[in-house]
Amino acid sequence: MVKPIEFNLFAPYNKGAVLIGSFSDWEEIPMKRGEDGYFRTSVELEDGTYKYKFRVQSNSWFFEPEQWVDVTDPYATDIDELSGKDDSVVRIKDGERIVDTYVWKHDDKPLPADHELVIYELHVGDFSGGEDDPYARGKYKHVIEKLDYLCELGINAIELMPLKEYPGDYSWGYNPRHFFATESSYGSTEGLKKLVDECHNRGIRVIIDGIYNHSEASAPLTQIDHDYWYHHSPRDPDNNWGPEFNYEHYDEKLDIFPARKFIGETIRFWVSEYHIDGIRFDAARQIANYDFMHWIVQEAKKTAGTKPFYNVAEHIPETTSITNVDGPMDGCWHDSFYHCILEHICGDTFDLERLKDVIDCKRQGFLGATNVVNYLTNHDHNHIMAELGDRQILDEEAFKRARLGAAILMTAVGVPLIWMGEEFGEYKPKQQESAKIDWTLLGHDLNRNLSKYYSGLINLRKNNHALYTEKIDFIHENPEAKVLAYSRWNDEGSRVVVVANFSDNFLADYHIPNFPESGTWHEWTGDYDVESGDDGIRTDIGSYEAKVFVWQ
Numbered sequence: 001m002v003k004p005i006e007f008n009l010f011a012p013y014n015k016g017a018v019l020i021g022s023f024s025d026w027e028e029i030p031m032k033r034g035e036d037g038y039f040r041t042s043v044e045l046e047d048g049t050y051k052y053k054f055r056v057q058s059n060s061w062f063f064e065p066e067q068w069v070d071v072t073d074p075y076a077t078d079i080d081e082l083s084g085k086d087d088s089v090v091r092i093k094d095g096e097r098i099v100d101t102y103v104w105k106h107d108d109k110p111l112p113a114d115h116e117l118v119i120y121e122l123h124v125g126d127f128s129g130g131e132d133d134p135y136a137r138g139k140y141k142h143v144i145e146k147l148d149y150l151c152e153l154g155i156n157a158i159e160l161m162p163l164k165e166y167p168g169d170y171s172w173g174y175n176p177r178h179f180f181a182t183e184s185s186y187g188s189t190e191g192l193k194k195l196v197d198e199c200h201n202r203g204i205r206v207i208i209d210g211i212y213n214h215s216e217a218s219a220p221l222t223q224i225d226h227d228y229w230y231h232h233s234p235r236d237p238d239n240n241w242g243p244e245f246n247y248e249h250y251d252e253k254l255d256i257f258p259a260r261k262f263i264g265e266t267i268r269f270w271v272s273e274y275h276i277d278g279i280r281f282d283a284a285r286q287i288a289n290y291d292f293m294h295w296i297v298q299e300a301k302k303t304a305g306t307k308p309f310y311n312v313a314e315h316i317p318e319t320t321s322i323t324n325v326d327g328p329m330d331g332c333w334h335d336s337f338y339h340c341i342l343e344h345i346c347g348d349t350f351d352l353e354r355l356k357d358v359i360d361c362k363r364q365g366f367l368g369a370t371n372v373v374n375y376l377t378n379h380d381h382n383h384i385m386a387e388l389g390d391r392q393i394l395d396e397e398a399f400k401r402a403r404l405g406a407a408i409l410m411t412a413v414g415v416p417l418i419w420m421g422e423e424f425g426e427y428k429p430k431q432q433e434s435a436k437i438d439w440t441l442l443g444h445d446l447n448r449n450l451s452k453y454y455s456g457l458i459n460l461r462k463n464n465h466a467l468y469t470e471k472i473d474f475i476h477e478n479p480e481a482k483v484l485a486y487s488r489w490n491d492e493g494s495r496v497v498v499v500a501n502f503s504d505n506f507l508a509d510y511h512i513p514n515f516p517e518s519g520t521w522h523e524w525t526g527d528y529d530v531e532s533g534d535d536g537i538r539t540d541i542g543s544y545e546a547k548v549f550v551w552q
Contacts, residue, residue: 003095012037021052060226130436140191154458207278278310293328334372372414385427407546410457495551
């Protein structure tokens with residue numbers, strides 16, 4: 001079947017553009033621009049796969065005036081990177097352009113609400129491959145092989161580091177070159193859809209890390225008309241990762257904001273094509289445009305329809321304005337939590353007021369439990385084990401402190417996030433080169449027990465919905481002994497009390513008065529019952545230990 005297939009290029013102020021492709025032996029096919037700013041042409045094509053590019057007279061200041069340059073289609077959903085030419089790839093089936101032929105199977109499965117999430121951040125390339133076998137791993141299909149492990153851990157959301165096509169075969173992905181194409185080194189578009197589908201089958205939501213502050217330096221739009229979509233030069237040279245989208249630039253003639261138009265189309269495409277359940281917005285402080293963010297969050301949610309969709313800003317240092325009443329986002333990365341808890345479990349400092357501020361984000365002015373995403377570490381920081389090791393805190397002592405951190409992470413107000421490998425004591429410092437998780441660590445008792453501890457805490461969250469709320473009382477403070485106790489509760493009678501010792505001392509028969517209820521409490525970490533009377537309870541607490549009491 002041969003049908004005319006339209007090719008179009010939005011380049012409203014460029015003098016000329018032509019189409020070249022495998023279907024014309026790379027000979028030029030003329031294109032004509034309409035009033036809407038699009039160059040168009042149609043080519044009669046049979047079903048099949050073709051490569052193509054646009055040749056356009058550039059308006060970018062780093063070329064000669066009106067110099068002809070070959071550019072990849074900014075809207076290409078697949079790129080042939082191996083040729084070294086970044087050719088756009090188009091697939092035609094039944095006379096229509098398609099991305100692939102994947103058939104979704106699990107769209108009807110129920111997914112957890114935002115306040116129920118326990119997020120696991122991972123990098124597709126490094127999440128698998130540290131196994132005890134000789135095969136290279138690091139693709140979508142290898143993440144699927146690990147989903148049962150994540151289910152056992154209790155994870156119900158994964159956050160994938162950026163998936164857009166970047167130059168080369170290894171990167172964290174914060175240098176996106178092609179915004180509609182998936183990173184080819186991780187597998188095909190079908191491979192990504194199958195991963196999302198298999199997650200949904202297990203009740204796991206998929207959040208993607210989206211880069212909307214900047215693109216990689218030679219992304220197609222930079223070559224066509226740099227200053228139409230981007231700021232001419234970096235606004236903050238110290239925090240610059242490539243050409244920055246200019247969300248303020250308004251084209252009066254066409255009545256559009258060009259950068260907003262492009263990113264809006266990108267996000268609608270990813271939500272509808274890949275059925276994702278949330279976006280983490282990288283470098284939101286650098287995007288610095290709440291108008292745009294309000295609009296883009298609405299676009300994402302509109303496209304997602306009735307299913308839950310979580311929009312999280314990486315706005316560091318954090319500010320409540322990004323999520324509160326007038327704020328554009330549902331939540332933000334809670335970086336002060338990370339810094340404060342790390343310093344306390346490493347024994348660098350003790351500051352009760354700071355601890356209370358990050359454990360109860362309302363004290364910092366946040367409104368609810370989904371407004372902050374808490375973490376002990378993430379891809380931008382070292383694993384806790386590396387931080388402890390730098391301070392010569394090793395072996396059992398290090399694992400004890402990691403458990404203390406985990407107990408606070410899972411019982412503080414907010415949505416917890418675990419960086420891959422943290423749950424079993426991965427200790428490699430952060431690096432930009434490939435750093436596969438060392439799965440063989442799970443063969444050691446200390447590592448395996450930490451993983452079980454995490455799993456238990458996650459189950460505790462899921463079964464005690466006090467931990468889903470923003471309700472918290474600090475019931476006991478002892479700056480001399482470095483002890484803090486807090487109670488989490490909800491209106492249905494669920495109660496959890498956490499008593500944390502941030503000192504080197506074993507506290508025998510330690511007295512915690514004013515316990516919230518008299519009666520039987522179950523101490524979760526040691527699996528025993530304790531009676532609380534009018535004068536509270538007495539308990540032994542080890543150094544750098546948290547006790548977790550659950551109301552029976």
